[in-house]
Amino acid sequence: MDLNLSPEDRAFRDQARAWFQRNVPRAELKTLEERRAWHRTMYDAGYVGMGWPTEYGGRGATPMQQAIAADEMARANAPAPINGLGVGFIGPTIIIHGTPEQKQRYLRKILTAEEMWCQLYSEPNSGSDLASLRTRAEDRGDHFLVNGQKIWTSGGHIADWGILLARSDPGVAKHKGISCFLFDMRQPGVEVRPLKQITGSSEFNEVFMTNARAEKRDLIGRLGQGWEIAQTTLGFERGGNSMARVTRYASAFDRLVDAAKKIERGGKPLLEDPVVRAKLGNVYAEMEVQRYAALRVLSALQKGASPGAASSITKLSYSEFEKRYYELCLEILGPYGQVTDGGLEETTLDVDSSSGVRSSWAYAFLWARAGTIYSGSSEIQKNVIGERVLGLPKEIRADRVAKA
Numbered sequence: 001m002d003l004n005l006s007p008e009d010r011a012f013r014d015q016a017r018a019w020f021q022r023n024v025p026r027a028e029l030k031t032l033e034e035r036r037a038w039h040r041t042m043y044d045a046g047y048v049g050m051g052w053p054t055e056y057g058g059r060g061a062t063p064m065q066q067a068i069a070a071d072e073m074a075r076a077n078a079p080a081p082i083n084g085l086g087v088g089f090i091g092p093t094i095i096i097h098g099t100p101e102q103k104q105r106y107l108r109k110i111l112t113a114e115e116m117w118c119q120l121y122s123e124p125n126s127g128s129d130l131a132s133l134r135t136r137a138e139d140r141g142d143h144f145l146v147n148g149q150k151i152w153t154s155g156g157h158i159a160d161w162g163i164l165l166a167r168s169d170p171g172v173a174k175h176k177g178i179s180c181f182l183f184d185m186r187q188p189g190v191e192v193r194p195l196k197q198i199t200g201s202s203e204f205n206e207v208f209m210t211n212a213r214a215e216k217r218d219l220i221g222r223l224g225q226g227w228e229i230a231q232t233t234l235g236f237e238r239g240g241n242s243m244a245r246v247t248r249y250a251s252a253f254d255r256l257v258d259a260a261k262k263i264e265r266g267g268k269p270l271l272e273d274p275v276v277r278a279k280l281g282n283v284y285a286e287m288e289v290q291r292y293a294a295l296r297v298l299s300a301l302q303k304g305a306s307p308g309a310a311s312s313i314t315k316l317s318y319s320e321f322e323k324r325y326y327e328l329c330l331e332i333l334g335p336y337g338q339v340t341d342g343g344l345e346e347t348t349l350d351v352d353s354s355s356g357v358r359s360s361w362a363y364a365f366l367w368a369r370a371g372t373i374y375s376g377s378s379e380i381q382k383n384v385i386g387e388r389v390l391g392l393p394k395e396i397r398a399d400r401v402a403k404a
């Protein structure tokens with residue numbers, strides 16, 4: 001693994017650094033329209049959908065360039081672009097499985113965020129066991145009639161379109177009877193109800209579909225190919241951008257150390273407490289492990305290799321680390337870590353979470369739980385690692401354990 005940037009990559013980094021320094025909005029972006037305008041500025045400068053092929057409006061950038069740009073964004077504390085699900089994995093799924101007409105109709109508006117997208121996969125009784133989903137899509141000749149309920153639909157309340165998994169053939173094995181559609185969220189028969197989260201915000205929704213329509217032209221791939229298409233989407237989703245995450249941890253760490261210098265307990269700055277110092281040292285070491293793990297993934301991607309099932313190792317590792325990390329932050333900050341609205345300037349944390357809000361330590365701590373659930377919970381990642389990376393048997397039979 002070569003950890004040095006090539007001269008071209010260094011030049012690209014300098015250019016990206018200067019651009020973000022010049023252009024990052026000074027004031028907090030409060031409305032969707034303000035965030036859309038910032039997204040558009042980034043898109044026009046070539047920093048949205050960088051990995052997409054140029055023929056579909058992307059930049060055809062290398063994994064290294066994408067990581068550099070994400071890193072510079074995190075360093076400049078720039079608000080995240082919007083339409084993350086669309087740009088991150090729904091668009092790339094359409095690029096792989098879509099028809100020329102679908103690509104022509106949908107891709108550019110995903111990149112520019114003129115149309116917002118959501119993912120309609122999970123149902124109340126089908127999360128980890130997604131293949132058991134029950135939403136139905138019945139063939140009615142010129143269209144499919146859709147009935148059912150989805151849940152945990154991130155951004156469903158602002159979405160114009162969704163990528164939908166529905167059962168089109170209840171008579172075959174559960175993985176085989178699922179199809180994938182591009183689904184109009186603004187039609188009659190679609191009701192979106194926001195859900196209040198532990199963080200206090202409402203990014204999730206329940207979506208009820210009653211005699212709604214999916215057009216024939218909006219079927220992606222073949223009828224019954226939905227499971228395979230879902231795996232494409234989830235592969236993009238689990239990959240994530242590990243380098244940018246590490247940069248965010250590092251910037252939070254600097255703020256934590258600053259806060260520990262200023263907050264006094266027992267008449268002394270917290271940073272002079274040997275227990276606090278030892279804990280900070282431990283978490284710093286863990287953070288470096290995350291950095292090298294991220295570099296290893298990047299190096300594999302740069303050589304054209306796909307991490308495949310091994311992406312589960314990265315996802316399990318960073319999401320569990322993130323929980324431990326923010327737990328420690330709150331432990332060190334004590335009551336200051338509970339502040340959710342304003343408070344001492346040095347104890348608030350400007351993190352761009354998926355919602356794009358500027359948040360507090362408490363928000364980051366609560367949000368860290370989500371990473372161990374979405375795109376497959378930690379237990380599911382362990383199953384994948386056990387079965388597909390280590391080649392362990394799917395079930396351990398009690399009689400064999402007894403003999404061993």
Ligand SMILES: Cc1cc2nc3c(=O)[nH]c(=O)nc-3n(C[C@H](O)[C@H](O)[C@H](O)COP(=O)(O)OP(=O)(O)OC[C@H]3O[C@@H](n4cnc5c(N)ncnc54)[C@H](O)[C@@H]3O)c2cc1C
Pocket residue numbers: 118119120121122123124125126127128129151152153154155370371373374375376377378379380383
């Ligand atoms: C922040 C966030 C955003 C999300 N956004 C979306 C979205 O936009 N669209 C969408 O469709 N979904 C979304 N989801 C839903 C997500 O995909 C599901 O929550 C996830 O797949 C888990 O499903 P579940 O919540 O039904 O839990 P369950 O599957 O009911 O799991 C409950 C518990 O049982 C464990 N478990 C389940 N099966 C096994 C097993 N075989 N072996 C061991 N343990 C097991 C799980 O690990 C978990 O601890 C989002 C979730 C989060 C947290």
